Amino acid sequence: MAHFSGHETFPLRQMWLKKTCSYAAPDGSIDKSVFSNDEAIAKFGVGKNMVESIKHWALACEVMREEDGKFKLTEFAIKIFSEHGLDPYSEHPSTAWLSHWKLSGKGERSTTWYWLFNHVVSSSFTQEDLRALLADYATQCCPGRKLSPMTLSRDIETCLRSYAPRSSGTTPEDFAEPMLCELGLLAEEKKGHFSFRRGPKITLSDGVFGYALIDYWERKALNLSSLSFETLAYGDGSPGRVFKLDEDSIAERLFALEELTEGSFIWTDTAGLRQVHRKTSETEVIKLNMLGKAYD
Secondary structure (H helix, E strand, O other), X not given: OOOOOOOOOOOOEOOHHXXXXXXXXXXXXXXXXXXXXXXXXXXXXXXXXXXXXXXXXXXXXXXXXXXXXXXXXXXXXXXXXOOOOXXXXXXXXXXXXXXXXXXXXXXXXXXXXXXXXXXXXXXXXXXHHXXXXXXXHHHHHOOOOOOOHHHHHHHHHHHHHHHOOOOOOOOHHHHOOEHHHHHOOEEEXXXXXXXXXXXXXXXXXXXXXXXXXXXXXXXXXXXXXXXXXXXXXXXXXXXXXXXXXXXXXXXXXXXXXXXXXXXXXXXXXXXXXEEEEEOOOOHHHHHHHHHHHHOX
């Protein structure tokens, strides 16, 4: 189900996901009133609309999910943000990369993010270019659903500013750098003109790449024992597309896959047939192991 808006036009900030985790009970549950009662503003130290935005990003990045009338931290969130987790202060580059993957690789609550990184193929573009294209995409994926041009326009603006923030602002919030801008995936070449930055990504760890590859495999081809290089590089929601990697960078990471996964995934290049082979059905266990390696 396509999902637009919910962020109240605020890009994801560095500590918001961690803040959400800090309000969980010992069993990982978070009462929904945490985001709506009179104390929410004081607890989070931000305005009411921003509290709503924090809730949206926590759901979109799969830090929490709705369960039995409450929110519940995911295993993913506990492994990263708990007191003795992999990144308890939300300062490691892998946390930003994983958040980007959740938003743009899956996009269940961030359709515009998924669409931008998987369906926009132009080398450069403006917000005006994107508005018409997104409207067409929204019509295709939401037949019969009326989405206002303003909703789509705000989604595009927020998405772009998540990766390429304004160079000037009028409020302290404008100067607070969004979490995803450190990834260097998108640049504003000149005022109003944006472009993707394709190529090797120095801060993208092999562990995050491995996690994304297995996650993609589980969603797109769980019953297949092999995937082609082209699928992993260019398929919708693939690591190659979402991380904007060039072919050499993808191949380099696939060469290291067998050692990284301790033989569970193997790269072969025989007679021009480039493939990754899956040697285990226990992909979820391997995927969680990749999280640990993402923070080595």
